[in-house]
Amino acid sequence: MNISEFFLTSMADILVDHPYIEDFLTSFGLIVKPSDDTLQHYLDNLDQDNLEDLGVSDEQLRQSLDDFLTGMLALSDPMDKVESLTIIGGHDKSGKAENLELNLKPGEVICIVGPTGSGKSRLLADIEWVAQGDTPTSRKILINGQVPDSKWRFSTEYKLVAQLSQNMNFVMDLSAEEFIRMHAESRLVTDPEKKVAQILQQANELAGEQFAPDTPVTSLSGGQSRALMIADMAILSKSPIALIDEIENAGIDRKKALDLLVQEEKIILMATHDPILALMGDRRLVIKNGGIDKIIESSEEERKNLVTLEKLDNKLLALRNRIRTGDTLEHIEGV
Amino acid sequence: MRFLTISGPPSSGKTSVILRVIEALQAREKKIGVVKFDCLLTDDDKLYAKKGVLVKKGLSGALCPDHYFVSNIESCVTWGHENNCEYLISESAGLCNRCSPHIKEITAVCVIDNLSGIGTPRKIGPMLKSADIVVITKGDIVSQAEREVFASRVKQVNPGAIIMNVNGITGQGAFELTSLFEDASDIETLKGKVLRFSMPAALCSYCLGETRIGEEHQTGNIRKMDLQEGSAE
Ligand SMILES: Nc1nc2c(ncn2[C@@H]2O[C@H](COP(=O)(O)OP(=O)(O)OP(=O)(O)O)[C@@H](O)[C@H]2O)c(=O)[nH]1
Ligand SMILES: Nc1ncnc2c1ncn2[C@@H]1O[C@H](COP(=O)(O)OP(=O)(O)O)[C@@H](O)[C@H]1O
Ligand SMILES: [Mg+2]
Ligand SMILES: [Mg+2]
Ligand SMILES: [Zn+2]
Ligand SMILES: [Zn+2]
Numbered sequence: 001m002n003i004s005e006f007f008l009t010s011m012a013d014i015l016v017d018h019p020y021i022e023d024f025l026t027s028f029g030l031i032v033k034p035s036d037d038t039l040q041h042y043l044d045n046l047d048q049d050n051l052e053d054l055g056v057s058d059e060q061l062r063q064s065l066d067d068f069l070t071g072m073l074a075l076s077d078p079m080d081k082v083e084s085l086t087i088i089g090g091h092d093k094s095g096k097a098e099n100l101e102l103n104l105k106p107g108e109v110i111c112i113v114g115p116t117g118s119g120k121s122r123l124l125a126d127i128e129w130v131a132q133g134d135t136p137t138s139r140k141i142l143i144n145g146q147v148p149d150s151k152w153r154f155s156t157e158y159k160l161v162a163q164l165s166q167n168m169n170f171v172m173d174l175s176a177e178e179f180i181r182m183h184a185e186s187r188l189v190t191d192p193e194k195k196v197a198q199i200l201q202q203a204n205e206l207a208g209e210q211f212a213p214d215t216p217v218t219s220l221s222g223g224q225s226r227a228l229m230i231a232d233m234a235i236l237s238k239s240p241i242a243l244i245d246e247i248e249n250a251g252i253d254r255k256k257a258l259d260l261l262v263q264e265e266k267i268i269l270m271a272t273h274d275p276i277l278a279l280m281g282d283r284r285l286v287i288k289n290g291g292i293d294k295i296i297e298s299s300e301e302e303r304k305n306l307v308t309l310e311k312l313d314n315k316l317l318a319l320r321n322r323i324r325t326g327d328t329l330e331h332i333e334g335v
Numbered sequence: 336m337r338f339l340t341i342s343g344p345p346s347s348g349k350t351s352v353i354l355r356v357i358e359a360l361q362a363r364e365k366k367i368g369v370v371k372f373d374c375l376l377t378d379d380d381k382l383y384a385k386k387g388v389l390v391k392k393g394l395s396g397a398l399c400p401d402h403y404f405v406s407n408i409e410s411c412v413t414w415g416h417e418n419n420c421e422y423l424i425s426e427s428a429g430l431c432n433r434c435s436p437h438i439k440e441i442t443a444v445c446v447i448d449n450l451s452g453i454g455t456p457r458k459i460g461p462m463l464k465s466a467d468i469v470v471i472t473k474g475d476i477v478s479q480a481e482r483e484v485f486a487s488r489v490k491q492v493n494p495g496a497i498i499m500n501v502n503g504i505t506g507q508g509a510f511e512l513t514s515l516f517e518d519a520s521d522i523e524t525l526k527g528k529v530l531r532f533s534m535p536a537a538l539c540s541y542c543l544g545e546t547r548i549g550e551e552h553q554t555g556n557i558r559k560m561d562l563q564e565g566s567a568e
Contacts, residue, residue, distance in 0.1 A: 027457045027492050028464075055433050055460030055532060064464070067494035121507070129511050136510065153511075154497045156490055168478045171450055183480050186487035225478065232480050 003069050007040040014039055020188070024068050028061060029054040074158070075188045082106065082160070082240035083144050085127070085267050090138030092291025093119070098139075100292060102285075104267050106240065109258065111278045112271040114287030120271040123287060124243045127269065128161045129153065137290060162239035166246050168225040170217040176200065176228060177213035180236075187236055195235060202231035202260065206253050223252045234260045244270040255280065255310075276313060279306045336416050337519040338423045340408075340436045342462050343446035344455075345428050348472035350379045351503025352446055353424055357386050358506070359513035360422055368420035370411045372427035372436075374400045379426065389418055400427060401434035402534055408436070409525045416523050422516065435462035437531040442519040448473040449485050456488045461532035464493050468515060474500045475507075 006014070006021070012034040014021050021039070022032050030046070037045075043062065051058055084105055089098025104110060112120045119137070126139045130152050133140050142148070143160070152160040172179060180199050184192040204210050207227035211220060220228065230252070233242060242261055258280055261268055270277065278284060279302055286294040319332060343349050353369065360367055368389040371379045380392040391411060395403035404427050415423035427436050429445075437443035445466035447455065450473050456463060463469065469489050474482045486498050497515065501508035545552050 024491055027488075029457075052533070055435075056464060057532065060465060060532075064492075064494050068491065071490065071494050125507065134514060154499070156486060156498060163479050165475075165479050167475055169476060170481055171477055172453060172481055172484070179480070179484075183484050186484055229478055229480055 001073065003066065003073070006069055007043075008038050011035045011037055011039060011042055020072060020185075021065075021069075024065065028056050028064075071156070072188060074155075080158075081144075082267070084142075085241060086142035086145065087127070087292075088140040088142065089292065090133070090135075090140070092137075092289045092293075094289060096289075096291060098291045100295075102292075102295070104269075106265045106267055107262055108283075109262060109268045109270065109281040111281035111284045112269060112287060113273060113278065113284055114293075118287045119290040120287050121245060122290065123285070123292070124163070124245060124269060124271065127241065128163065128243065130160060159237075159239045161241045161243055162233050162237040164229055164233055164242065164244045168222065168229055170220070170225065172217060174217055175214045176203075176211065176217055176220065179217045180228070180232060183232060184236060187238075189236065199228070199231045199235050202235065203228040206230060206257050206260070208252065226252050227257070230257045230260065234264050240266055242266045242268045244268065244272070246271050246273075276306065276309050279303060279309065336412075336420055336423055336522060337442075337516065338412060338415070338425075338522055339442045339444055339516060339519045340425050340427070340438060341444045341446060342427045342429045342436050342466075343470075344432075344448075344451060344459070345430065347446045347448045347451065348470075348501075348503035349426050349428070349446045350382060352470055352472060352501050352509065352512070353426060354382060354386060355501070355503065355506040355509035356424075356513050356516060357383070357388055359510050360516070361386070365421045366419060368415040368418060368423045370408075370415075370423070370425045372400050372404045372407075372425065374428070374430060389415075389420060399434055399534070400430055401436050404436045405530065405534070408438075412522070412525045422519075429459065429462040432458060432462070433460045434534045435460060435465065435530075435532055437461065437465050438525065438528050439531050440520055440528060441522070441525075442467055442516075443531065444468045444470060446470045446472060447489065449477050449482060453485065453488055456485075456492050459492075463489070465531045466493060466496055468512075469493060469496045469498045470501050470512060471498065472501055472503045475502050475504070 006018070011032065015032065015034050025032050046058065048058060051061065084103055087102040089100040091097050112123060114120055122137060126135050126137055127141055129135060130141045130143070130148055131139050132147060152158060170179070174182065177196060177200060180196045181192060184195050189195050200213050207224045209221060209224065211224050217225070254277055258277070270281065272278060279298055281298060283298065284296040285292050286296065319329060322329065341349055341353060357367055369383045371377055371383070371390065371392045372395065373392070374395050376394070377392060380390045383390045391414065393403065393407055408425065411425065412423060425436065429435065443466045445463045447459070447463060447469065449471060471482070471486060471489065482500060489498055499508055499512055501512055
C-alpha cells in the first residue's frame with residue numbers, strides 16, 4: 001500500500017481496516033464517522049474554524065497525517081538485517097586510547113562489568129546513539145562494517161536498540177494484558193491478540209510466581225514485571241540489539257530469560273555483576289575509568305563452575321521460599 | 336546566535352533538561368543566555384545564574400504567559416545578541432495548553448514527562464503538536480515498555496518531530512540532545528518572524544477583570560456549552 005491509496009479509501013473502510021487513522025484524527029479532537037466519503041473528501045471538508053479551536057492548522061494536520069502514515073508504513077517493512085556490530089575504541093576519561101576493534105554477532109551475549117561510575121551505561125548509550133566519535137568517549141559504532149544510515153538515531157520505527165532498563169516500575173492504570181496489547185498496537189504487529197497471549201504465557205514461565213492477565217501492572221512484583229518486560233522485548237521488539245542495564249535477578253529464571261532473547265537472534269549486551277549471568281555470556285568487557293580495559297572470554301573452566309553456582313543459587317532460592325511460607329531457618333543443613 | 340524556544344507543562348523537567356544541556360554546551364565553551372517566562376513566581380533564574388549563564392526572567396502576572404512571551408521575546412533576542420550569546424534559550428511553562436510560544440523557523444522544543452499520563456499528549460495543543468523536538472523526561476521512573484507506549488502517543492500527535500528521551504537528573508540523553516541544538520536556527524533578530532499558531536482571543540468580560548458570575552455580566556467573546564447534546568436518548 002502507498003500513501004495515496006489511503007486518501008482514496010472511504011471513511012467507512014478506514015474505520016474498519018485502519019483503526020489507527022481514526023485514532024490519529026481523534027487525537028487532534030476531530031470527530032470521525034463512517035461514510036462513503038473518501039479520506040481526501042473528509043480532509044477537504046473540515047471546518048476551518050473548528051480546526052482553529054482545536055489548535056491545529058489545516059496545513060499542519062495534512063503534514064502530520066502524511067508523516068504519520070509514512071511511519072506506519074515503515075513499521076510493516078522488514079528491518080534491515082544486522083549481521084554485525086563493531087565497536088571502534090575511543091579513549092577513557094583521562095584520554096588514554098582504548099585501541100580496540102570489537103566485532104559482535106547475532107546470538108552473542110556480552111557482559112559489561114566494572115564499578116559504579118566506570119562507564120558501563122555510557123558504553124550502552126554509545127551503542128544506542130550509534131556514536132560516530134561525537135560522544136565523550138569518541139567511540140565509533142559500525143553496523144555491518146559500515147557507518148549506518150542516520151535513520152537509526154531518531155526513528156522510532158527503525159530502532160536499532162531495545163533497552164531493558166534498571167527500572168521496571170509502571171505508573172499506567174492498566175492490567176498486564178491491556179498494557180501489553182497497547183504496546184503491541186503501538187508497534188502495529190500482525191495478530192496482536194496472539195502476541196499478547198504469547199507474551200503473558202512466556203512471562204509466567206519466567207516469573208517465580210504466576211500472575212493473571214487481569215493483574216494491574218502497578219501491582220506486579222519486581223520479578224513479575226521483569227519477566228513481563230523480558231518476554232515483551234523478546235516477542236514484540238524487532239530491534240536487532242538488546243541492551244540490558246543491571247537487571248536485578250530476584251524472582252526470575254535468568255537462564256530461561258537469556259535463552260529466550262538469544263533465540264531471537266539478537267546481539268545482547270548486558271551490564272551485570274551477577275556471576276551466573278556473567279558466566280552465561282560469551283565475553284566480558286571490563287570497564288575502568290571510562291574505557292574498555294580488558295576483554296575476558298568465558299573459559300571452559302569458568303563454565304564448569306556454572307553448575308556449582310546454580311546449585312548455590314538454588315539453595316538460596318529454597319531458603320527464600322521457606323521464609324516466604326513462614327518457616328524458620330534454624331536448620332539449613334539439608335538444603 | 337542560535338535561538339530555541341523550550342516549553343512544556345509545569346514541572347515536566349524543562350529547567351532540569353536545559354541545565355544538563357548548558358553543562359554540555361559549556362564543555363564546548365559556548366556563551367549562553369536563558370530567558371525564563373512564568374506566571375506568578377519562579378526560582379529557575381537562580382538555578383541558571385548558578386551555572387554562570389546570563390539570565391533574564393519575566394513574570395506575566397495577570398496575563399497569559401504566552402501572550403506576554405510574544406510581546407517581549409523580540410527584545411530578549413536583541414538582548415542576547417548584544418551580549419554576544421552564542422546560544423539563547425527561552426523557557427516558558429505551558430499553562431493554558433492552547434497557546435504556544437513556538438515561532439516559525441525557530442527551533443521549537445517541547446518537554447513532557449512520562450508520568451503525565453497516557454492521555455496527556457492529546458490534550459496539549461500547538462506547544463506539543465507543532466514542536467520540532469519533543470523531549471520526554473522521567474523515563475527512569477517507568478519501565479521501557481511504558482516509555483515506548485508513551486512515546487508512541489506523542490508520535491501520534493506529532494509524527495514529524497524528533498522524539499528523544501532525556502533524564503533531567505542524570506543527564507542521560509542530554510549529550511545527544513545538545514548535538515541537535517547545534518543545528519538550531521541561527522538568527523540576529525526576530526523581526527519579520529511569525530508565530531507557528533495564533534493564540535486564542537481572550538476578550539470576554541472576565542479577561543477584563545470581571546468576577547461576578549451570571550449571564551448579565553458576560554460580554555464580548557462568550558461561548559456556551561451545549562448541555563442538551565446527547566441527552567435526548
Ligand atoms: N526522576 C526524574 N525526575 C526528574 C527528571 N527531570 C526532572 N525531574 C524532577 O522533576 C521536578 C521538576 O523539574 P523542573 O526541571 O523544575 O521542571 P520545569 O518544567 O522546569 O518546571 P517549571 O519551570 O516549574 O514549570 C524536579 O524535582 C526535577 O528534579 C527525570 O528525568 N527523572
Ligand atoms: N571515556 C569517557 N570519557 C569521558 N567521560 C566518560 C567516559 N566514560 C564514561 N564517562 C562519564 O562518566 C560518568 C559515569 O559513567 P556511567 O556510564 O554512568 O557509569 P556506570 O554505568 O558504570 O555506573 C558519566 O557521566 C559518563 O558520561
Ligand atoms: Mg549505570
Ligand atoms: Mg522550570
Ligand atoms: Zn493562553
Ligand atoms: Zn476571558
